[in-house]
Amino acid sequence: MSDPSLDVVWRACAPRVLGALVRRYGHFDAAEEALQDALVAAARQWPSEGMPDDPKAWLIRVASRRLVDRLRADDARARREERVARRAPTNPLGPMGPADASVDRDDTLAVMLLCCHPMLSRPSQVALTLRAVAGLTTAQIARSFLVPESTMAQRIVRAKARLAEVADPFGLPPVTEMPARVAAVAHVLYLVFTEGHSATAGGSLTIPSLGAEAIRLARELHRSLPDDSEVSGLLALMLLTDARRSARTGTDGSFIPLAEQDRGRWNRDQITEGIALVDAALPFGPVGPYQLQAAIAAVHDEAATAEATDWAQIEQLYEMLERIAPGPIVTLNRAVAVAEARGPLAAMELIDPLLDDRRLRHTHRLHAVHAHLLELAGRPDDARTAYLLAARQATSIPEQRHLHAAARRLEPE
Amino acid sequence: MKYVILIHANPNPWGHPTGHFTDEGRRLDATQRAAMDRKFDELMETVAASGELVVGEALADPASSTIYRWEGDAHVATDGPYAETKEHLAGFFLVDVESRERAEEIAASFAHPGDVIELRPAMWAGGPDA
Numbered sequence: 271m272s273d274p275s276l277d278v279v280w281r282a283c284a285p286r287v288l289g290a291l292v293r294r295y296g297h298f299d300a301a302e303e304a305l306q307d308a309l310v311a312a313a314r315q316w317p318s319e320g321m322p323d324d325p326k327a328w329l330i331r332v333a334s335r336r337l338v339d340r341l342r343a344d345d346a347r348a349r350r351e352e353r354v355a356r357r358a359p360t361n362p363l364g365p366m367g368p369a370d371a372s373v374d375r376d377d378t379l380a381v382m383l384l385c386c387h388p389m390l391s392r393p394s395q396v397a398l399t400l401r402a403v404a405g406l407t408t409a410q411i412a413r414s415f416l417v418p419e420s421t422m423a424q425r426i427v428r429a430k431a432r433l434a435e436v437a438d439p440f441g442l443p444p445v446t447e448m449p450a451r452v453a454a455v456a457h458v459l460y461l462v463f464t465e466g467h468s469a470t471a472g473g474s475l476t477i478p479s480l481g482a483e484a485i486r487l488a489r490e491l492h493r494s495l496p497d498d499s500e501v502s503g504l505l506a507l508m509l510l511t512d513a514r515r516s517a518r519t520g521t522d523g524s525f526i527p528l529a530e531q532d533r534g535r536w537n538r539d540q541i542t543e544g545i546a547l548v549d550a551a552l553p554f555g556p557v558g559p560y561q562l563q564a565a566i567a568a569v570h571d572e573a574a575t576a577e578a579t580d581w582a583q584i585e586q587l588y589e590m591l592e593r594i595a596p597g598p599i600v601t602l603n604r605a606v607a608v609a610e611a612r613g614p615l616a617a618m619e620l621i622d623p624l625l626d627d628r629r630l631r632h633t634h635r636l637h638a639v640h641a642h643l644l645e646l647a648g649r650p651d652d653a654r655t656a657y658l659l660a661a662r663q664a665t666s667i668p669e670q671r672h673l674h675a676a677a678r679r680l681e682p683e
Numbered sequence: 684m685k686y687v688i689l690i691h692a693n694p695n696p697w698g699h700p701t702g703h704f705t706d707e708g709r710r711l712d713a714t715q716r717a718a719m720d721r722k723f724d725e726l727m728e729t730v731a732a733s734g735e736l737v738v739g740e741a742l743a744d745p746a747s748s749t750i751y752r753w754e755g756d757a758h759v760a761t762d763g764p765y766a767e768t769k770e771h772l773a774g775f776f777l778v779d780v781e782s783r784e785r786a787e788e789i790a791a792s793f794a795h796p797g798d799v800i801e802l803r804p805a806m807w808a809g810g811p812d813a
Contacts, residue, residue, distance in 0.1 A: 391733065391781065392781050393733075393734065393735070393779075393780075393781055394733070394734070397734070415779070416685075416807075417737050417779050418737060418738070421734050421736070421737050421779065422734065423734075424731065424732065424733075424734040425733065425734025426734075428732055428733060428734060632783060632804075665684075665804045665805070665806050665807060666806070666807055666808075666809060667806050667807065667808050668808070668809070670806070
């Protein structure tokens with residue numbers, strides 16, 4: 271197994287190396303393959319030969335060589351097979367320019383924006399971002415998502431093929447499109463985070479944790495766009511949620527809900543950093559969903575005990591969230607806050623209309639919240655029925671166990 | 684999100700694609716059947732190319748199966764089929780998709796004359812966010 275600190279270094283260089291290659295030679299697809307080759311070479315050589323003085327320059331040099339070889343081979347094949355005009359890359363044999371540190375930031379952002387291009391499906395954007403920006407191998411990504419490597423490879427190949435159709439892959443999108451494009455990157459990082467947050471596949475040391483990768487990439491995005499308050503909100507939300515990670519699971523792998531967690535096990539550094547980010551972001555720019563969710567997480571994280579939680583403030587934040595990003599899940603979460611702040615009956619009024627919504631019939635969370643409210647309202651039999659209903663729709667094994675336990679607790683003597 | 688698409692059918696004789704061998708499927712004319720096959724091939728190409736299809740298998744005749752049951756202190760093997768139901772499990776596909784809506788869209792296009800398609804979410808070992 272390779273030294274994890276080396277692994278961190280070469281993967282941190284990935285988007286910058288890729289950016290440098292694409293700018294110099296074009297051919298995103300071939301450049302990405304060459305980057306993977308260089309990362310594999312680093313994994314082989316660095317642990318025994320030591321880390322080069324300038325890791326990024328080393329990777330660019332190795333990757334450039336591979337890329338030129340690749341383009342030459344493609345070129346030769348093209349000539350052989352098609353006997354058509356030579357499809358020369360922009361500058362296949364040009365001299366290597368010095369690694370320019372000043373363009374690092376924009377390169378990382380440009381690679382992120384390209385990997386999350388609107389012509390790709392979300393799962394493809396996620397896969398490509400993990401490979402080209404996070405520097406994971408296809409095998410690592412496949413294992414993280416518990417799918418065969420061939421399935422993941424297919425997703426990546428297809429995504430790259432589609433990107434080849436983009437006219438100016440490395441040009442930044444027009445200013446008017448920028449917010450939507452950055453929002454797509456943020457959403458992809460958020461999906462990576464929630465996957466890492468819930469997946470257990472990462473138990474193995476050979477797979478970098480997706481949660482940690484998402485935070486690392488969100489930091490990169492925040493570094494590129496320090497004034498984007500939603501990007502700050504995204505990073506804050508990740509930190510404030512991740513801070514509770516070790517308290518969320520019992521020693522037997524069972525799920526521990528927020529109210530029952532040992533708050534002494536929460537990560538104080540992450541909480542401090544997250545709160546500072548929210549505090550800095552909220553007064554500026556439009557208030558978006560990530561900032562509000564981060565603010566809600568911050569209120570939870572600031573409470574010394576579950577009882578000390580400022581539910582009135584959480585209710586208010588959910589109300590704001592519902593106004594800008596309405597949806598049944600937000601309403602459900604708001605109902606939980608209303609129940610704590612003003613009692614279960616007020617909360618039930620909120621979710622009653624949702625119980626008849628056919629679109630939510632497969633959502634276990636609706637019945638789980640309903641069950642909780644019925645229990646608070648002193649209706650144990652109805653609550654038990656609702657817990658069992660929720661358990662039947664749950665697809666998370668620990669959560670289903672938790673719901674069954676809640677139902678059992680309410681069984682009549 | 685992972686979903687299993689289960690194809691329950693009673694082709695007679697047993698064969699794949701099941702839609703060619705069910706009573707209902709046989710009543711289609713050649714043009715209808717060709718159109719159906721073409722649509723299905725397109726679907727398979729799409730989900731394979733997109734990386735949504737994880738695995739899929741067509742299953743042999745249920746009579747070829749072996750059934751194991753625990754009896755007393757050991758297992759006992761008997762010859763299949765497992766259940767005397769009208770429809771048997773004829774094949775399965777595992778897909779990994781963005782949403783339930785997408786899974787439903789894919790599963791619906793598996794339904795051919797005489798087949799019963801069942802879409803079931805896979806469970807996962809991870810916990811919820813909190």
